[in-house]
Each structure stands twice: as structure tokens, then as C-alpha cells.
Amino acid sequence: MADPTTDPEISFTQIDVDLDVQDILLTASQHDIPKLRRLVRTQSALPDASNVKDPETGYTPLHSAIAACEADTETGTDDAKKQEEHAELLKSGAETVRFLLQEGAIWNDLDNNDETPGCLARRIGATELYDMIVDAGVRAEMLLSRLEGYEELSDGDDEEEEEEGEKEEGAEATQTEVEAEVEAPELVDASETHDVAIATSTGERLANPSVSNTGYLDSSLNITTDRILDADQNGVMMSWESSIMKKSAQNLLPRPGLKVLNVGHGMGIVDGFFQEQSPAAHHIIEAHPDVVVEMKKRGWDSKPGVVIHEGRWQDVLPGLIESGETFDAIYYDTFAESYGDFRDFFSEQVIGLLEQEGKWGFFNGMGADRQISYDVYQKVAEMDIFEAGFDVEWEDIPVPKLDGEWEGVRRAYWVVDNYRLPLCRFMD
Numbered sequence: 001m002a003d004p005t006t007d008p009e010i011s012f013t014q015i016d017v018d019l020d021v022q023d024i025l026l027t028a029s030q031h032d033i034p035k036l037r038r039l040v041r042t043q044s045a046l047p048d049a050s051n052v053k054d055p056e057t058g059y060t061p062l063h064s065a066i067a068a069c070e071a072d073t074e075t076g077t078d079d080a081k082k083q084e085e086h087a088e089l090l091k092s093g094a095e096t097v098r099f100l101l102q103e104g105a106i107w108n109d110l111d112n113n114d115e116t117p118g119c120l121a122r123r124i125g126a127t128e129l130y131d132m133i134v135d136a137g138v139r140a141e142m143l144l145s146r147l148e149g150y151e152e153l154s155d156g157d158d159e160e161e162e163e164e165g166e167k168e169e170g171a172e173a174t175q176t177e178v179e180a181e182v183e184a185p186e187l188v189d190a191s192e193t194h195d196v197a198i199a200t201s202t203g204e205r206l207a208n209p210s211v212s213n214t215g216y217l218d219s220s221l222n223i224t225t226d227r228i229l230d231a232d233q234n235g236v237m238m239s240w241e242s243s244i245m246k247k248s249a250q251n252l253l254p255r256p257g258l259k260v261l262n263v264g265h266g267m268g269i270v271d272g273f274f275q276e277q278s279p280a281a282h283h284i285i286e287a288h289p290d291v292v293v294e295m296k297k298r299g300w301d302s303k304p305g306v307v308i309h310e311g312r313w314q315d316v317l318p319g320l321i322e323s324g325e326t327f328d329a330i331y332y333d334t335f336a337e338s339y340g341d342f343r344d345f346f347s348e349q350v351i352g353l354l355e356q357e358g359k360w361g362f363f364n365g366m367g368a369d370r371q372i373s374y375d376v377y378q379k380v381a382e383m384d385i386f387e388a389g390f391d392v393e394w395e396d397i398p399v400p401k402l403d404g405e406w407e408g409v410r411r412a413y414w415v416v417d418n419y420r421l422p423l424c425r426f427m428d
């Protein structure tokens with residue numbers, strides 16, 4: 001076999017590749033779209049020219065195009081002129097970003113500073129560019145989520161299936177194109193691996209691909225007064241979320257005498273706030289045996305109006321729907337479930353359980369370990385919620401400082417400053 005360190009032909013090829021990469025990155029930073037088009041489409045022999053990476057910085061063409069838009073913050077004599085020049089730079093930057101995205105640039109590739117192009121745009125205050133990347137992320141995630149549904153449908157063996165199989169291969173290629181290194185949230189990711197999209201991953205509080213719901217339910221938990229950890233030290237629930245739970249409960253159950261269903265008891269924080277509203281009926285579904293033991297120890301089975309359903313919501317809810325139970329408020333906050341599970345929950349179950357004027361909500365932790373992921377997944381969820389026939393209102397509430405909270409927890413699953421609290425109702 002040829003040795004690249006001694007074989008001159010191979011070394012020259014490597015040098016050519018390196019020069020090509022540098023040329024593409026430089027051209028992207030200069031916002032020179034005609035030259036970039038030539039390089040990406042024809043001149044470069046690189047297989048995926050719009051996603052090349054600088055070995056030192058990890059910059060992709062998207063990173064380079066955005067980094068070049070950073071404002072010169074030194075104040076000078078001609079600030080108005082500087083501002084004008086910067087506006088021009090942002091304009092050409094936006095055009096370059098649009099071009100690169102059209103050419104298949106990955107929206108969430110990480111550079112060596114652990115930043116996606118969107119993180120970089122946000123850090124330098126390039127809002128328009130940030131929004132473009134968020135939109136690209138939403139498109140990629142929606143595509144993945146549709147492909148996931150498509151793959152689920154296509155596992156027969158007739159002729160149509162064969163045709164579909166061919167399409168699937170194409171689909172996989174597209175999926176690979178849009179997949180990148182950033183952690184894929186679900187309703188919060190505990191994973192340490194860099195994964196892809198909510199559509200395909202499973203996880204912690206709708207998150208971590210390394211945690212499956214059945215694996216989690218079979219494992220034993222460490223339950224203390226201020227947290228629940230799973231067997232791998234992933235945070236299942238933590239007491240810092242109390243203000244979020246309080247506001248969620250108050251929004252969903254504004255007065256006494258209503259009927260509420262809570263899916264996922266955890267530490268019983270949200271259920272405690274529901275109880276304060278003296279509900280007429282208070283159903284709780286909890287699947288983990290350790291949590292069920294703990295909740296009974298704390299007397300939950302004898303609290304007013306409380307009915308405990310032991311088991312997974314997937315198994316419990318069809319029976320509740322069949323028996324004609326309906327609720328004024330429904331809250332969903334589970335652990336180690338996929339985004340697909342969550343979507344099934346609201347599009348298949350909530351419809352049969354919610355009173356016409358009722359409200360439902362969920363713990364919105366999708367992508368909360370990175371602002372851009374949080375923004376992308378909020379939009380993805382919003383679109384799916386609309387599609388299922390609901391309106392959603394969002395309210396930003398500040399999250400307390402969490403500096404000391406993560407000691408002993410495998411991964412900080414919350415990084416963003418504000419919690420975006422959802423409140424959903426049937427569309428008019």
C-alpha cells in the first residue's frame with residue numbers, strides 16, 4: 001500500500017485538497033458568491049464542498065461567511081460610515097449564507113470552539129443570519145421527522161415497497177446530509193455523544209439517544225429530596241424546576257373544581273401545585289415502580305381527588321379514552337421518551353381526552369442545552385402542534401442561576417436563560 005508520507009503523488013493530492021478547502025473557506029468569508037458557486041459546484045474535486053472544514057478552527061464555509069460579519073467595535077471618527085459598511089457586510093453575509101444552505105451546508109456542524117454557525121451568528125449579534133440558520137434547522141428537522149414517519153410506514157414486501165426502498169436509500173442520503181454533530185435534543189438531551197435530530201433520537205426528558213424508555217423503567221433510581229437521578233446519573237427531575245412547574249400548573253388549572261391529568265409524577269412538584277387548586281379529579285400516570293413506591297410513601301394515593309394509574313401512558317390512556325374520561329387540563333412531562341412519542345401523545349391521545357375549552361402543556365426542554373437548538377425545536381414542535389389541531393402560546397420565564405446544581409449529575413441538561421412555557425388549546 002502506498003505511504004502518503006513518502007509517496008509524492010499522494011502528498012500532492014493532499015496538498016490540493018487542503019488548498020481547495022482553504023480556497024472555499026476564504027471565498028465564503030469574502031462573500032464572493034460567483035466564485036463560491038464555481039468552487040462548490042464544478043472546480044473542487046471535494047465530494048461535499050459546501051461542508052468542508054478548516055482543520056485548525058473547525059470552521060465550515062457557513063462559519064467563515066458568518067464570522068466575517070463581526071462588527072468592528074473600535075470607535076472611530078466616522079462611525080456612521082462604519083455602520084453603513086457593516087450593514088453592507090451583513091447583507092452580503094446573508095446572501096452567502098442563503099447560497100450555502102441551498103448548496104446543502106449543514107446548519108448545526110460544530111467548530112473547534114463548540115459553536116454551530118448559528119451560535120456564532122448569535123454571539124456576534126448577527127440576528128438576521130441567526131434567524132436564517134434557525135429556519136434551516138427547522139427545515140432539516142421537519143424533513144427528518146417526516147422521513148422517520150415514512151420509514152415506519154414502509155416495511156412491507158410488495159412491489160410498492162421495493163420502489164419505496166429505493167426512495168428510502170435516497171432519503172437516507174438526504175438525512176446524512178442534514179445530520180450533524182450537535183447534540184439532538186428531544187425534550188432535553190442527557191447524551192454525551194453528538195447526535196442528530198429530535199426526529200430520530202430518544203432520550204432523557206425527551207432526549208438522550210443513549211437512554212431508552214424501557215431501559216430507564218427497568219433501572220433503579222436514586223430519589224432524594226431535591227432530585228431524582230437514573231442509574232447513569234442523568235437528571236430525571238430536579239427541584240430547581242419548581243418555578244416552572246408552579247407557573248405551568250397555575251396556567252393550566254386557574255381555579256378550583258377542575259379535572260386534571262398529569263403524565264409523569266417525578267418528584268410530585270407539579271402535582272403539588274395542582275393539588276393547591278383543589279381539583280375535582282386529579283389523575284396521575286406514573287410508569288417507574290420506584291417513583292410509584294415513593295409517591296405512595298408520601299401519601300399521594302390518599303390525597304383528595306387523586307387517582308394513580310401505574311404504568312406507561314401508552315398503555316393507560318386508551319383505557320381512559322374508552323371509559324369516556326375527559327380533563328380540563330393535561331400536563332406531559334416524562335423521561336427517556338422520543339420526540340415521536342411526544343408527538344403521538346398530543347396528536348393521538350390529547351384529542352380524545354381534553355375538554356373542548358381545556359388546556360394542555362408540557363415540559364419544554366427540547367434542545368435546552370444550546371440556544372439555537374432550543375429555538376429550532378420550539379418551532380418544530382409548534383408546527384406539529386398546529387398540525388394536530390392546537391394553538392400554542394409561549395411565555396418566557398427566567399430560569400434561576402444553576403451554577404451549583406449540576407454537581408453529581410451526568411450532564412447539565414439546561415443551559416438557556418429563559419424557559420419558554422407552552423400553553424396549548426384546541427384551535428378555534
Ligand SMILES: C[S@@+](CC[C@H](N)C(=O)[O-])C[C@H]1O[C@@H](n2cnc3c(N)ncnc32)[C@H](O)[C@@H]1O
Binds near residue numbers: 311334
Ligand atoms: C421529569 S419527571 C416528571 C417531573 C414532574 N413534572 C414533577 O413536577 O416532579 C418524569 C416522570 O415521568 C415518568 N415516566 C417516564 N416514562 C413514562 C411513561 N411512558 N409513562 C408514564 N410515566 C413515565 C418517570 O418515571 C418520571 O417519574
